[in-house]
Amino acid sequence: MDFKEPPTLCDTAIQCLLHHEPLAIQALQEIPGELFVPLFTAALKGRHEKILSAMVKSWPFFCLHVGPLSMQEAQPTLWKVMVESLFPAENPAFRSPKLRILDLTQHPGCKTKCPVITTTCKPCVRSCAYSERSLMKVQSQCSNSSSESEGQSPKTTMELLVSLSLDRSFRENEYFALLLSKVEQSLGSLHLCCRDLRIKNLSECRSALSHLDLKCVSHLAVVKASLISVLSLLEQAVNLDSLSLSKITCRSFNGRAFRNFLSQLSCKDHLKELSLSSFCLTDHLEHVLRVLPADLDFLQLPFCELSYSDFKFLSQCPQANHLKLLDISNNSICWEDCEPFYCLLENLSGTLQHLAINHCLLTDATLSILAPALSRCSHLRLFSFSSNPITMPMLRRILEYLTPMTQLKYVIYPIPVHCYERWHGRCSLDPQKLGAVNAQLKIMLQEAEREDMRWITYTG
Structure with missing residues (x-):
């Protein structure tokens, strides 16, 4: 007969909190930071939206990554809950938040939070390194700015890391609208950093793309477009690790569009993955x-x-x-x-x-x-x-x-x-x-x- 290991005292305490949501939210002011990660994991698995919202508002660490956690069909709803919880109004019920990076991408290599900051490593392994609006560059500008008065504290800045699929579906449009609304609400304090971008029917997504900094994109997939229209994306997405093009029309291999396409590929020094389907x-x-890197x-x-x-x-x-x-x-x-x-x-x-x-x-x-x-x-x-x-x-x-x-x-x-x-x-x-x-x-x-x-x- 197989015997399951009995739950630890920590497991029992977490389950008790999850069954009493008001008590759990109130306890966030008192519980040690070490309990936040296991409590967050359990709340995410159990889809406790109110607790998740409160935890984002009072997260005691620099970054929060949901990639390692399995969310399956609950993703869209829980993503919205966490995004809506950014930049909370001051509330004595929550401890002062330290969260600066919310990572909603499905990157498998990250832990829920990065290790404690040291002088030899970045605050977060997934922090944006390319955009002028990135957290690192904004903070660097603030610290070097001589115009800032000595007693004035720098404006709180945050990064929201996402994967987006622009396919004109209602659910995706609703989620994207929420992201843009939160960026607008932040008055320039929130950098929307899209790491994985999938576009279907490029001609119908131009307005949405104008809100994104394509320097941030590391994985780009485009389905159904002309090669000429893809070129404008490749000119801006200069830091690609992965490129996938499917059902791309090219009128001539001797024309300017194909030559420019080859020129853009030759500039992608970090490219590790290339997929050309129905091309x-x-x-x-x-x-x-x-023109591809030798270490593909x-x-x-x-x-x-x-x-x-x-x-x-x-x-x-x-x-x-x-x-x-x-x-x-x-x-x-x-x-x-x-x-x-x-x-x-x-x-x-x-x-x-x-x-x-x-x-x-x-x-x-x-x-x-x-x-x-x-x-x-x-x-x-x-x-x-x-x-x-x-x-x-x-x-x-x-x-x-x-x-x-x-x-x-x-x-x-x-x-x-x-x-x-x-x-x-x-x-x-x-x-x-x-x-x-x-x-x-x-x-x-x-x-x-x-x-x-x-x-x-x-x-x-």
């Missing part, structure tokens, strides 16, 4: 890759209509020699000569962790050639090659190649062609045959003592 690059991938980590090129010459250059260029993630799904790899792809896998054998080659028309013959190079990718953790026309014997052979790879935990495999009456007809799938395939794979994994490796497929 036709046939015989022009070379021009894009040449993630490269995603689905639906880019890549040619044999594109793959050949990809296998040779230094920008693709250290990738951790490569997604080339939905590009036909049906040539007789597979040497470029084979060389690419060999070059990435020491770094590649995630490989996706779904729906690439890979056949048994092609996979039999690639399998040895694939098996040498010793750091691979996820391999996805679904929707390719392969047979059951080849699937078994691939499994035998992959089971010795101890770091590989997830494989998304194609349904073998014998399970369909017609391979291209989704409605012709025979569930019984697919069930037999799953059973065989399970037995093979057990025999190889790799029950920690999950093999899954998609039937849709």
Whole structure:
């Protein structure tokens, strides 16, 4: 019988406070700062909006990060509660707040609060470093300003770190309106710092973008736009770590727009992740890759209509020699000569962790050639090659190649062609045959003592 560890005295006290909200809010004036983080975590998990609001108003630390905490579907409501609690009116019921940075992004690497400030580190690891309206630069200007009288205290300034999706949905518009309202209410004391920005239908979001400082954006995603309109964003978003462009129209690879696009990419020295989806690059991938940083980590090129010459250059260029993630799904790899792809896998054998080659028309013959190079990718953790026309014997052979790879935990495999009456007809799938395939794979994994490796497929 499994026994759960009994709750600690701290856990019991926190649950008692959560069940008596007025008592909890009143206790915020007295409880030690060490209890704020576990109480905040519990209040967030239990969706205690009044307690959360009071805690933001009296937060005793420099910063508050919600990224490490799971909020799921409660996010929009709880975000609004916390934003509305910024710049509270003076109230003797709350201790004097020290909060200067409220981080509502989903950054996984942050603790709920940063360590105590020392002389050798920044007050907060996520504080804005680029905008002229950032907290650090405003405070620096205040401390260096000779015009400020000696007895006058500097104006309280704050930063609100957010991720935004501008897609014209009612919920997103309502949230964005609240953010702008709070900025206006602060009379210049609140810096809205958008780190992750996703834009759908760029032409309809121009007015919203005018309220943001794009220097702050580190992750930019744009869906459905012309390349010319994207250029104006890239000119301002000069500190990108990640860029994702999908369904971008380009009239000519010989025109000024494409040349300016390459010029903007060449200026993104910090770029680690690039995704170009539904962006036709046939015989022009070379021009894009040449201007990218040599230490690129993630490269995603689905639906880019890549040619044999594109793959050949990809296998040779230094920008693709250290990738951790490569997604080339939905590009036909049906040539007789597979040497470029084979060389690419060999070059990435020491770094590649995630490989996706779904729906690439890979056949048994092609996979039999690639399998040895694939098996040498010793750091691979996820391999996805679904929707390719392969047979059951080849699937078994691939499994035998992959089971010795101890770091590989997830494989998304194609349904073998014998399970369909017609391979291209989704409605012709025979569930019984697919069930037999799953059973065989399970037995093979057990025999190889790799029950920690999950093999899954998609039937849709």
